Amino acid sequence: MSGAHENAAERERAITEEVLAAFSATPDPRLRAIMRSLIGHLHAFAREVRLTDREWQTAIAFLTRAGHLTDERRQEFILLSDVLGLSMLTVALNAPDTPGATEATVLGPFFVDDAPEIPLGGDLAQGAPGTPCHVSGRIRSTxxxxxxxxxxxxxGADEDGLYDVQYPGEHCAGRGRLRADPDGGFRFWTVLPTPYPIPHDGPAGDLLTACGRGPMRPAHLHFKVTAPGHRTLITHLFVAGDPHLDRDAVFGVRDSLVVEAEHHEGGTAPDGSQPRGAWASMTHDLVLAPDHGSAPGR
Incomplete structure (x- = not known):
């Protein structure tokens, strides 16, 4: 290595060491460890790719756009985390190592706190367009x-691939919360999930396009299940046969979460009702891991 290169490398290392030293007195030990690791990897990345001023400015503008797009209805930073696989990696890092528990997957950007509660067996579609779908199963422990x-x-999304929060106004459709019965049984009506693209008119979509990737997610329903003494489960049920199962834009598919959707024409539904026209049904049990206490930072 020439003298000029040695001087440049030494100067770069000195900058990183100075920044690391500035964070070395962070009072919280977990925050200190996270920040020192983040700085070390971030600086190493910049050195490895020889990041240019123009590329750095482009990255800042990219993140600024993501911030401007983010509001109570859209979370562009979650989308970025999803398409980079960081969301699923975080899920895997924090998943309980409990054989038999239902596999977890990403929360996604469309969860809403305090969704309306519906009665067991009720209709959470609330007018969302799509083929009626009866969903049932049991919640049980390992x-x-x-x-x-x-x-x-x-x-879940409607037949047009949109969640209620993507429409103007405050109408709540295609979402709700319910309680399992004393035997852990759950049942409800919704609409049959369909595949859809994640919002791709912003930075996350631009990134996918630039990298030759598509924005599609396979058809799925989201579940978040909580119960005392058990780990909270965040998962999906994916519809078997969907053409996008092997190229989910957010890497969320797990084979154990792929469920057959049975298609019907008229007849009698599991709840004894007589649907008119086409409808579907899905059934799958959800298994919760016991909560033995969380590791630090989880």
């Missing part, structure tokens, strides 16, 4: 015992 009274938050 030891096989039922988890009665578990709280389920459920949300």
């Amino acid at each position: 030891d096989g015992s039922p988890v009665g009274g578990a709280l389920l938050d459920v949300w």
Whole structure:
């Protein structure tokens, strides 16, 4: 290495060491460890790719756009985390190592706190367009015992691939919360999920296009299940046969979460009703891991 290169490398290392030293007195030990690791990897990345001023400015503008797009209805930073696989990696890092528990997947950007509660067996579609779909199953623990009274938050897109929060106004459709019965059983009506593109008119979509990737997600329903003494489960049920199962834009598909949707024409539904025209049904049990306490930072 020439003298000029040695001087440049030494200057670069000195900058990183100076920044690391500035964070070395961070009082919280976990924050200190995170920041020192982040700085070390971030500086190493910039050195490895020889980041130019123009590229750095482009990155700042990219993140600024993401911030401007983010509001109570759209979370562009979650989309970026999703398409980079960081969301699923975080899920994997924090998933309980409990054999038999339902696999977790990404929360996504469309979860809403305090969705309306519906009665067991009720209709959370609330006018969302699509083929009616009856969904049922049981919540149980890994030891096989039922988890009665578990709280389920459920949300999904309509037949046009849109969530209620993507429409103007405050109408709530295609989402709700319900309680499992004493035997852990749950059942409700919604609309049959369809594949859809994640919002791709912003920085996350631009990134996918630049990298030759598509924005599609396979058809799925979201679930968040909570119960005392158990780890909260955030997962999806994916519709078997969807053409996008092997190229989910956010890497969320797990084989164990792929469920057959049975298609019907008239007849009698599991709840004894007589649907008119086409409808569908899905059934799948959800298994919660026991909560033995969380590791630091989880």
